[in-house]
Amino acid sequence: MGIPRPLRGALFAALPAILLTTAACGGNGPAASPTAAASNAAEGRCVTSYDANKDYFPAKQTLKHATNFTLTYAKNYQVVTVKQPAPGAKPEKYVLVRCGTPAPELTGELAGAVTVETPIESLYSASTTHLPFITELGVLDRLTGVASAGFITSPQVLERVKSGAVTEYASGREVDTEKVIGAKPGVLMSGGTEDKTYGPLRQAGIKVVANAEWLESSALGRAEWIRLMAALTGTEAKANEVFGKIEADYTALAAKAKAAAPVTVLPGQMFQGEWSMPSGDSYVAGLIKDAGGTYAWADTSGAGSATMDLEAVLSKAKDAKVWLAIVNEWKTLKDVEKSDARYAKFDAFESGDVWSANKVMGPGGGNDYWERGVARPDLILGDLVAILHPELAPGHEFAFYQKMTK
Structure with missing residues (x-):
């Protein structure tokens, strides 16, 4: 226990390659309850007739344990702030805009933010730690690339790599920028470190979103980064259900051992x-x-x-x-x-x-x-x-x- 993440960096996978056109609410993970499934379906569709007075996030998420990012809501977009996207790095802000609705002006507190249209349909992941979030939320079909498949343990993910649905974009530990840019994923999720290729990728229009769960100081705080994945994939209701059970089971075990x-x-x-x-x-x-x-x-x-x-x-x-x-x-x-x-x-x-x-x-x-x-x-x-x-x-x-x- 306690091996620091820098020693594990080579073990983590990321996501490139084949860009899939998927159903907005697809999923290969655990079946959602009827309530969660219905809510996720409603959240996952693109808006066809925008109403400025409507709240487009019927299922909201509230952070209780994670301290390295915040999540706030407007009627048609969410604002995510990652306080430390990598060790020593400055905070990064992301405006997650519901597909089919207008993006806000990036002024004032939103100045410099990265705009991402959600729910995303394709994800490139720079860490194997993202993979259980994807499978737990039932959106494995959104995963279209991994940096390296060598250290993946999930049979579901490995099967999609084998089938060609998920491609490696950094198999030699060097990110293939041309492959990433050509695939145009909705998001490339970092593993909480800054790669030298991210600058050029950002300049090419690739949305690099930091996932720095490893900087959390509690196990539940690390696990609660599932909510960032949910915000990107439009599966907020499912995340509330999944994390709620994990939190309850963890709390019950701790009470028993106390x-x-x-x-x-x-x-x-x-x-x-x-x-x-x-x-x-x-x-x-x-x-x-x-x-x-x-x-x-x-x-x-x-x-x-x-x-x-x-x-x-x-x-x-x-x-x-x-x-x-x-x-x-x-x-x-x-x-x-x-x-x-x-x-x-x-x-x-x-x-x-x-x-x-x-x-x-x-x-x-x-x-x-x-x-x-x-x-x-x-x-x-x-x-x-x-x-x-x-x-x-x-x-x-x-x-x-x-x-x-x-």
Whole structure:
């Protein structure tokens, strides 16, 4: 746990290529309830007769956990402000105008904003973390390109790549600007970093919209970026339904674990000679706490992580009862010890209580924890509660974690 996003950048996919002409409300994800489906259908159609007095957003979204973007409404458009689209970057504002209605003048508070006509019919995604939002909302048919398919774990998305419905636009880690410009996607969604090619793409008329969920300090805050995807695709009612259930399930699990005695946890592992330890205000720390756990650095400040050597970790966390790692290659305790013999000094190793979030791996080596896990913190928390307090989750079916065998 706690691997910083810069180390994961190469794992994320984006979207180019074949521009599909799709039904405005298409979907290959979970079936919506009759109410949500009807509302989404109403929201998804282009306006044919504009009425200045009509509210074109019958289903509205309210942010409760995400802090890195805001969402406000006018009658025929939404304004999204991403406070930090990339580390150190200035805020970006997007005016999402309902198709078939007039765009507002970009003056005053809207000066410099990017106008996007919604619902979009095609999306290029720069991160695999976007993919579960797309499938949960039932708009997989809007996905027309990915930067690299190699690290995708979703069978649904991989099937569309295989069929040619979704194309790679940065398979060599270099964005093919000509391919993107030729495809003219409704939006190219960034992964919360600024690529050198985005400037030329913007100049060519490509709408680059930042998705910086990874800068959120809570798991529910990261998952709530599904609302940005919903605002772009006209699936606000579905997002309210989907995120509402995720939030309720997460809250119920946290309440159940709160009464249990905290279990000491060792989060993370070495990477290139350094241990990235999550700080006490990070989303990882929040997950551990909500699962009824604690760790030696739980009282530190900051939402990021601190790097340290293994000996420093041993000095403070040798006696942690449970070790929670995320290493794709680890399957057994022998694998753990083989990667660094000093790992055997941890009490959790000696007792065999070592877990890694590598249960579901894609054919190219992608890890579903970094993909679906962003949208489903309730499933991550469910795994953690079952690991730390198995008496609270008898018969639990693990979504991401598995215990290292002998």
